[in-house]
Each structure stands twice: as C-alpha cells, then as structure tokens.
Amino acid sequence: MAEIATRSRDEALDIVQDTMLRLASRYAGHPPAEWAPLFHTILQRRIRDWHRRSRVRNRWRAWLGRDSEDGEDPLEQVPDRPGSDPADGVAQTYTLAALEAALRELPLRQQQTFLLRVWEGLDVAATARALGCSEGSIKTHYARAVRRLRDRLEAHR
C-alpha cells in the first residue's frame, strides 16, 4: 500500500517502519483489537505526510528548472499479455503491473480508499476512520476509484 503510494520500495519500508515504531511506542497498552485500526490510521497519516513533503520537493525542483517526468502513459510501458483472448473481460485479464500503474494514476485518497476496502477488506466505517474522513466521502472515493480503474484497465487492452 505504501509502495503504491510512494512508488518507492525504500520509502515505503521507511514509512512502515516509522508506523510500527509509533504504534508500539504509543499504543502498545491498548487492546489488541485496536492495533490494526490504529496501524492503518497512523500509516495513512505517514503516507499523506510523505506526499506533502514530496510536493514541496517537486516544487523546488521545478523552480530550479529541473526536468519533471515526461507525460508518458505508464500503462503503455506495461507489456501486453501474450495470448489474451479478446473475448475475456478486462476484469479477469489484467496483470499486476497494469493494476499498479493504474492505481498510481489515482488521486491519493481514491487510491488508498480502494486498497483499504479491497485489499485490506475494511468496511466503509473502518476505512473512514483510517483516512480521517466521513463515510459518505469514502463511498464517493471508492466509486470513483473503481470507475477510473475499470476505464484505465479497459483502455489498455
């Protein structure tokens, strides 16, 4: 989840390590049933902090005249799946690389909402608590994420 958000294994491991340290140092005394929700909330906070700092760094780079990434479509870099049957729906044929590329294209909130709901299996209420927003917002983020993923993965076929 952190790696998809940061596009970097090293950054993701640092974020996860930091999250574990904060969870253990502040909330070890809490009931075990609260550890997972607390972990997710702290992790999401660290991811948002990383993104905020990343935006500041990118602004400095742009100001200093360093080239930003070109506008290539990341899904174009994903190799075609050999032997795929056009009759197969996109829902059952896309690859992990295509999925990760499409996820990284999502706005952060939609991306993390989708991952928490689909990968972690959190319900709407738990996802809202982890992300610090309303349940209505989570439903909106989720619906938009699914629609955009479907469109992106379909366009790649």
Place this chain on the structure above:
Amino acid sequence: MDRETDDRLNERARALLERSAAELDSQSVMRLRAARARALGPRSGRPGWLAPVTGVAALVSAVLAVWLAFQPPPGAPRLAVLEQDTETLDLLTAADDFELVEDLEFYHWLDDRHAG
C-alpha cells in the same frame, strides 16, 4: 455500471496484490522483520509520550535564544530590525518544524478517539 464486472475486477485486484505481498523479496522481508523487532524492542529511558513535548520545548527554546541574539543594539533603526527578525523567524519556523506540532495534534486526536 455492471456490479458483477466491478466485483470481478476487485477480486482479481485483491488476488494479484496478495500474491505480490506473498512473493516479496527476501531483503524486503528482512527489513520488515527488523523494523518490527525494533518497534517491539526495549526503548530508552524516557517515555515515548514525553518526546513530542520535549521536542516542542526545545523548539521554543531555540526560537527564543535566536530571537534574543538578534535583539538590536541600542540605536539601531527599528524597521530594519523588525524585518530581520521576521525573516529569521520565518526560517526557523519552517514547515518541517511545524510537522512536530501537527504530529502532536494528530496523536491527541487519535488518543481521544481510542480512549476508554
């Protein structure tokens, strides 16, 4: 839109992501285990909750110390001194330092939500 298609899309996404996590390279697995061990290991003497408080106190002390050091000599033009002090404070209270204060607020909020 087609609910069944979305369900299949989500199911495949979950399966792919689960498999990618299960196939994590050994170096990453070791780093995660080390991080977990570090988090669960013995901590230094000072309780964790004091760290942000002392951090904020240290920040305030540093700001006061520099403020005092930049106090104008007798007779210095007032406007120039005010501009210099404001600029200095801007540098000292940059975004990175305020993260500490924002973190403190976040953890107070999280503590309130999980209290009792």
